[in-house]
Amino acid sequence: MDVLVVGDGNCSFAAALAALLKAHRSEARLLATTFDSAAALASKYPEAQGFVQRAQAAGAAVLHDVDALRLHEREWARKDSVHAPRRRFQHVVFHHPHLGVEDFKQNMALLGHFLHSASQPGVLAPRGVVHVSLGGNQPADWRLLQQARRHGLTLLLETVR
Numbered sequence: 001m002d003v004l005v006v007g008d009g010n011c012s013f014a015a016a017l018a019a020l021l022k023a024h025r026s027e028a029r030l031l032a033t034t035f036d037s038a039a040a041l042a043s044k045y046p047e048a049q050g051f052v053q054r055a056q057a058a059g060a061a062v063l064h065d066v067d068a069l070r071l072h073e074r075e076w077a078r079k080d081s082v083h084a085p086r087r088r089f090q091h092v093v094f095h096h097p098h099l100g101v102e103d104f105k106q107n108m109a110l111l112g113h114f115l116h117s118a119s120q121p122g123v124l125a126p127r128g129v130v131h132v133s134l135g136g137n138q139p140a141d142w143r144l145l146q147q148a149r150r151h152g153l154t155l156l157l158e159t160v161r
């Protein structure tokens, strides 16, 4: 099983998930990604390097500079790829997608474009699951359900705290 995490912040989630998978002797292969470049990550989050190392030591792969809106354009999604085998993910995870600006239209667009990209057949495996964490009124404000439906996704589980 392949798991793709996009938009990780300081990679603490990647490190924690990788450790959990390892502790459970899971055969899942975790690919954790950040939107930031390695240099930007290091200057924003001094602790990130330690989390990246922990994720890698627990068996995860970590990539930087990965745009969650263009997952379907990457090498792993291309049928004709000669550099890497085509890879599809059973789980694609984006916790708290946000552009860093409080502009509801732009953040709604971020969510919509991510759902579009993540749900492409070159990215999501058949019966794969896209996980999104949102807070407060974001699901309604950003039209989560309508946008997900537009991309052929069905709500499996909603937890509200």
Ligand SMILES: C[S@@+](CC[C@H](N)C(=O)[O-])C[C@H]1O[C@@H](n2cnc3c(N)ncnc32)[C@H](O)[C@@H]1O
Pocket (backbone or CB within 6 Å): 006, 007, 008, 009, 010, 034, 035, 036, 066, 067, 068, 069, 094, 095, 096, 097, 098, 099, 110
């Ligand atoms: C509120 S932070 C959440 C970080 C982390 N996922 C978490 O839950 O702690 C929003 C994240 O979205 C990422 N982001 C914004 N635009 C993105 C894009 N086009 N592709 C991937 N990540 C993006 C930012 O780099 C940032 O890490």
